[in-house]
Amino acid sequence: METPAVRQKPVFSVDRKVVTDYEALELIVKGYRAAKKTIVMTMGVFDMIHDGHAKYIEWAKSYGDVLILGVDNDELTRKNKGEGRPYDDLQSRTTVLAAFSAVDHIMIRGVDEQDIKIAQIVQPDILIISLSSAQYQPDSQAFVADMTKRWRDTGLVKEIIALEPQSSTSTSSKLRQLLAGGMKKFFDYLLKCGEEYMKNLTGN
DSSP, rough: OOOOOOOOOOOTTTHHHHEOOOHHHHHHHHHHTTTOEEEEEEEOOSSSSOOOHHHHHHHHHHHSEEEEEEEHHHHHHHHOOOOOSSSSSSSHHHHHHHTTTOOOOEEOOOTTTTTTHHHHHHHHSSSEEEGGGGEEEEEEEHHHHHHHHITTTTTTTEEEEEEESSSSSSHHHHHHHHHHHHHHHHHHHHHHHHHHHHHHHHHO
């Protein structure tokens, strides 16, 4: 009987795609510039990754040759989204994001780092923004105008493209659904315990 060959554990794509520091990111970008590649960049939390995230990433990549994601770490997410977020920690989120073939590189954003720092290094040809983020602005037009002023008008990016939300749901609504489902089970359990207690108390 032949002894089966020992297979080495493959190195998952997350180990190759996550950029650990800005110096490394700068070298990567220089290589793409030398190769005349169109660089696309987008940023976000990507918590509880769903179909909308997947479609958004695919659409973003379709505008160029290289897609770089700026991903908020857990501390920055809590600062912007509040306690209890992110639902999925940074390692889980980057592992899933790295599995997308459309994602070429992932740069982690910390709480003390402004998004402009990534832009200064990457200077993407195209910045993709999601109109789902317009919740932080009076309306979507104001959001796009603000992003244009901060990014394109300062020369950090050549073009800004705003994409409509790619899903009928959102991470926040998913969290609300999970919470609602959990609370229902909890109250059902309390009700059952109360009924059992009354039966024991009355003997019925």
